[in-house]
Amino acid sequence: MNFELEPRYLEIQGRARELAQQVESVAAEADECNTVHPAVLEALRASRLSELMVPAEYGGRDKRPDPLAICVVREALMATSAHLDSLFALQGIGSYAITVGGSQSQRETWLPRVASADALAALGLTEPDTGSDLKAITTSIIESGDGLVLNGAKSWISNGGAAAFYVVLAKDQHDSFSMVLVPADAPGVSVTPTPQIIAPHVLGEVAFDNVQLPADAFLGEAGCGMDLVFGTLGVFRVSVAGASVGLAQAALEEAVRHTRTREGFGRPLAKLGPVAQMLADCWTEIEQARLLTYRAASMAREDPAGTLHHSSMAKLAASEMAGRVVDRCVQMMGRFGLIRDSKIERLYRQARPMRIYEGASEILRLGIARELTRTVP
Numbered sequence: 001m002n003f004e005l006e007p008r009y010l011e012i013q014g015r016a017r018e019l020a021q022q023v024e025s026v027a028a029e030a031d032e033c034n035t036v037h038p039a040v041l042e043a044l045r046a047s048r049l050s051e052l053m054v055p056a057e058y059g060g061r062d063k064r065p066d067p068l069a070i071c072v073v074r075e076a077l078m079a080t081s082a083h084l085d086s087l088f089a090l091q092g093i094g095s096y097a098i099t100v101g102g103s104q105s106q107r108e109t110w111l112p113r114v115a116s117a118d119a120l121a122a123l124g125l126t127e128p129d130t131g132s133d134l135k136a137i138t139t140s141i142i143e144s145g146d147g148l149v150l151n152g153a154k155s156w157i158s159n160g161g162a163a164a165f166y167v168v169l170a171k172d173q174h175d176s177f178s179m180v181l182v183p184a185d186a187p188g189v190s191v192t193p194t195p196q197i198i199a200p201h202v203l204g205e206v207a208f209d210n211v212q213l214p215a216d217a218f219l220g221e222a223g224c225g226m227d228l229v230f231g232t233l234g235v236f237r238v239s240v241a242g243a244s245v246g247l248a249q250a251a252l253e254e255a256v257r258h259t260r261t262r263e264g265f266g267r268p269l270a271k272l273g274p275v276a277q278m279l280a281d282c283w284t285e286i287e288q289a290r291l292l293t294y295r296a297a298s299m300a301r302e303d304p305a306g307t308l309h310h311s312s313m314a315k316l317a318a319s320e321m322a323g324r325v326v327d328r329c330v331q332m333m334g335r336f337g338l339i340r341d342s343k344i345e346r347l348y349r350q351a352r353p354m355r356i357y358e359g360a361s362e363i364l365r366l367g368i369a370r371e372l373t374r375t376v377p
Ligand SMILES: Cc1cc2nc3c(=O)[nH]c(=O)nc-3n(C[C@H](O)[C@H](O)[C@H](O)COP(=O)(O)OP(=O)(O)OC[C@H]3O[C@@H](n4cnc5c(N)ncnc54)[C@H](O)[C@@H]3O)c2cc1C
Pocket: 122, 123, 124, 125, 126, 130, 131, 132, 133, 155, 156, 157, 158, 159, 201, 203, 353, 356, 357, 358, 359, 360, 361, 362, 363, 366
């Protein structure tokens, strides 16, 4: 058993760290933006890392997006900029349903532009009145004449207003769930801003008012939309764990640098018992979460839907860990941990949404427990 990343992942990690370094000087500014920061997008495009999100035949790198490669990249990017991490992640989250369910023509139209990050992608599941309870969505897709008509609204959509297309979950007239591909410039699509959140994010409220779509706008079979949702989660939920590990590692490094140099009671803070214990606990918990994350991501490479509970465990463990670790790091830095827009304060705010999106912790626990009780003989 080898716990080290193979050379191809180390190569990708190196490229991701290089990109993070290029963006570092504008990271604080970009992370306050709720619209796309042009220099960060330009750097992402130049890095060509979005190619990881698309199959090789459409301008990507591998046969299929590789969850472990995506995790390793998100770990490196999130340590520097949440804005950069989100732009990268959304290229996969918003396009995966096209990769696995799209027609030849849908793939050819969109995936090469996703790979080059010329077209930004978005996934619309959440609605103003429903989040975790996805089956309660009311956005409708109705067959009409030769085509389809989409009505409804999606809420808190990452890349809302910036995306070139939306992959949207809707209910059809038979009460089944379907995914449809909606170009952002289709007549009847409009976007208004989502309220600003504690860790700013490119978010929009996307409304569909009698949007006319061709009959072949479905992704996969009509009525099989939930399969595409679970397929997407299988690959990308674990990547939130990767980003959480990166965030926690960055917070710990801030705390180490501070407590190593600041003295109190005649010694560096890092040598005072309770502070040393907090440092050790943080490091230990990060290593635990990283191992679980890499393992779940490796499993998802072979069978994303079948190993979703492992991705859920990794996301649960890593996002909860990031919350604990960054909170302790602020504590270790005393008043200096509270300075608005300092790196540690930014990380503190950015850790919070991770326990809510792509499966809130409570929802993940329900799924994990369901799998446990189903499988124990
Ligand atoms: C930064 C950010 C980006 C986002 N981007 C997107 C995006 O791109 N696309 C998209 O579709 N959505 C997006 N979302 C929305 C996100 O997916 C939802 O916030 C998430 O699904 C939770 O839904 P909710 O916020 O409505 O919470 P609710 O579902 O209302 O849940 C509220 C609380 O109740 C708990 N709860 C709910 N049901 C149960 C239950 N059965 N048992 C136990 N506890 C329960 C939850 O765990 C949570 O703690 C984004 C959110 C954020 C914060």
